Amino acid sequence: MLEARGLSKFYGSVLAVRDISFSLHPGHVLGYLGPNGSGKSTTVKMLTGLLEPSDGQVVFDGQDIHKNLIAYRKRLGYVPEEANLYSYLTGQEYLDMVATLRAMPKRHKNRTISSLLQLFSLWPHRHVTMGSYSKGMRQRILLIAALMDNPDVLVLDEPLSGLDVTTVLVIKNLIQTLSARGKSVFYCSHILEVVEKVCSHLIILRKGQVIAQGTTDEVREHMGKSSLEGVFLHLVEDRDVVQMTQDIVSVVSP
C-alpha cells in the first residue's frame, strides 16, 4: 500500500502543496484532479521519489520510500506528464535501455518488449528514431516503459495525452484490468470524463490543498452533483464559465 502522510512542499518560500494525506490500496485507482498550478505535479514528483517533501513522508508497504528508493522504484511504473524522450534513439533502443536500467533478465526483457511493441502498434516503427514519432507514438513508448517490468504501483500523469481513440479505450480498460489484478494506480489528469469512468477514488486539489476526497460516488453525492464536471466547477472554478465565454466572443467579434 502506498501512503502519503502529511505531505507539504515549499519551493523557496512558495508553498506548492500543504498537508496532503491519502492511501492508495492495491486494486484501487485514485484519480487526482485539480486546475493548473494546484500542486498535482509536485505531488506526483514526491510520490515517485523525484522530489523530497519539505514535510511529511511517502510510505510504501510501511517504509519511507527514501529509505530504499531503488527497491521502491523497481516496483513503480511511471508515465511522466511530458514525453521528453531521446529523439536520437529508436523506440526499441529506448525500451531496451529502460529494461536494462531496471535490471530485467535479458530473455524476458526481449520477449516483453517485442510483445508490447506489437500490441501497441509500434512494431513497424521500432527501428525508427523517436525524433520522428508522433506525440501519440511517444506516449505509447512511455506506457510500455512503465508497464513492461510488471510494477505494483503505477503513477500515470496525463497518460492519454495525444493518443488515438482506440488506444485511449485500450488504456482505460487496461487500467481497470490492472486494478482488478491488485495493482495500485495513481491517475493524474485533466480529463474529467476519463477520471469519472476509470477511478474508484478521487482527490480534488485546489491551491495545494485537498478540498474533496473519497470514492467517486461519495464525492458526487456529497456535492449533490450528477457529474464530476459539476463537482469540479463547483469546487475549483471561481470564474463564471458562461460569462467568460461571452467575454471572449465579445473580444474576437465585437
Added chain:
Amino acid sequence: MQRMMQNPKRFFRQRWEAFSQTPFYCLLRLFFGRMFHGHADSDAGDLDLGIGVIVVLLAMPGMLVSLLMFEKYGSLIRFLRGAGPYDPFSATIPDEYFFLVLSMAVSGAAALWRWDSIFLDRRDFTNLVPQPIRLRSIFLASLSAIFALVALLTIVVNAASMVLYPLAVVGSQPSLSLLLRFAMGHAVVMLLAGAFGSLAVFAVAGVLMTLFPAAAFRRVSLLVRFTLALLLLVLLGTSWAVPDWLKQLSVANAHRVAVLPPVSFLGLLRTVWGRGGEPFVAAMTKAGATALGAAFFTTILAYAVSFRRSFVRIPETPDAGPLPRIPASFSPLAPLREAVLRTPSQRACYHFVARTLLRSDGHLQVLSGFLALGLVASAATLNSAPTLHSLVHGSSPPAEFLSVPFILVYCVSVGIRFAFEIPSQLPANWIFRFWLDRERHEARPIARRVLLLLSLSWLAPVCFLATLAFWGWIVALRHTAILILCTVALVEVFLVKFRKIPFTCPYPSFKSYSGLIVVAYLFGYVFFTYYLPQMENWSLSGPWGILWFAPLLGIVLSAIHFYRKQMLDMDKELVFEDVSASGFE
C-alpha cells in the same frame, strides 16, 4: 583465471556481454551518444552530424598539415634546395608548436561545440531518475562519458599527425630508434595537449555551472563560449609569431610567453625527448604538467559540484525553456526598422528572422563563430601594419585600417547567410506556408533587410566614429559611404537566388558544386577585404577618387538585376523544401 587461459576469446566475449548488460554500460553509451546527437533542444535545429562525419572533420586539419610537412622535410626536396642534415629535435620546434596549438585549438573547439551536451538536463532527469538506479551510477557514467569523449577527441585530432609527421621529419633517416623516440614523444605530448584543450573547456563550463544558477548560466554561457572561441583563434594565431620569439628567449624573459599553454607543452615535449636540461624548458615542463593536472581535477570537482547543485535539483527548478526576455520599451533601431519594413509581411517575417537569429542558441553560435573569426582576422590585419603609429597617422588611412570594417561586414554577413540555412522548428513553418503567397513572396527583401540591419546598423556608426577620430569628417563620410555601398552590393550577391524564408527549410543537400561555392566565398573574402580596401586607399588620395566605385558597383548590381530577370518564374517561387538549384549559394 583457468577459464581465461583455456579460451581467452570466449572468456572476454562473455565478460563483455555481461558488462554490456549492466546499467553502467547502458548509461555510458547513452551519455556518449547524447554528446554527439545534441541535448534536449536538439530538435530545435542543432546540427546533428553523426560520429563518422565529426571524426573526419576533426582529423582533417592534422592530416593536411602533416602532408604539407613532407614537402618541408622530404630528403629529395631538401637536397634540391641545397639544405644539409638537421637535428629533428631542434629544427622542428616551430612545427611542434603549431601542432600543439592545433591539437589544443581543435580539441577545445570540439568541446565548445558540444558544450550544451556535456551536462545532464531535464530530459535525462525525467527518463533516468525514476528508474531503479543510484544517482551515483548516473554521475559516474556521465563523468566517464566526458573522459571517453576527451580521449576520442584527442586521438582523432592527432591521429594523422602522430603517424605522418614523424615519418615526414625522420622517416628518411636510417635510425629506427630515432624515429621511435621522435614519434613517441610527439604522440604522447600531442595527446596530452589535446586532452588539456578539451578539459580546460569542460572545466570552465563546470565552474560556471557551479557558480551560477541554471538561468544565469544560460545567460552567460554564450558570452563565455564566444570568448573561449576567440581565445582559441588567438592561440592559433600565435603559431606565426611565437616560434620566432622562442628563438630569442632567455630564461630572464621567458615569463613573456609562459602564459601560453602550448609553450608549456613544448617544454614537456623537449623533456620527453630527453632535451629538458635547460632551466627554461624545465620550468615550462613543470607549468605544462601543472596545467594539465589542474584542468583534470577542476573538471572532476566542478562537474561533481554542478551535478549536486543543478541536476539533483532539477524538479525543484522550473523548466527554463527559452530565456525570458525583458520587454524593451525603446529600441534605437525601431525608427529605422519602421522606415525600411514597408509591408505587414515584411515586418512579421523580419521580426521572426531577427528574433530567431538572436535568440536561438544554435544560430547565435554560428553568428558568434563568424564574428570571432572576423575579430581575429581584423586583429591580424592591423598587426600586419609596419607600425602602430602608421595605422592612425598620415594623409589618408592605410589599407590595413580601412580593411577592418570590410572584414567584419564580410564575416558577419557570411555568418548570417550561413545561419539562414539552419532550420529552426520546421513543423512550425506551416504558418508561413499558410499565409504567404509563393509567387509574390518577399523572401529576398526580408533577408536583405536582416543582413543590412544586423551588420551595418552597428558597424557603420563605429566605422564612421573611428575614422572621424583620426582623419576628420570628409574621410569618415567617404569611408562609411564606400563601406555601405560595398555591403549593399555584397548582400545582393549573397542573395542572388535566395527564395526562402530563413530557417523554414531543411538543411540544403550536398551538391556536386558545393566545394566550388566554398571556394567562391574564399575568393570573395580576399577581394572584399583586401582588394577593395586597397582601391579605397587609392581613391581617398584624391578628391574624386571615390567616384570610381560608382561604375564598379553599378556593374555588379546591373549584372545581378539582369541575371534575375532572365530566371524562370518557377525558379523565383518561394520554397519550403530544398529544391533550389544551388542550395547554399
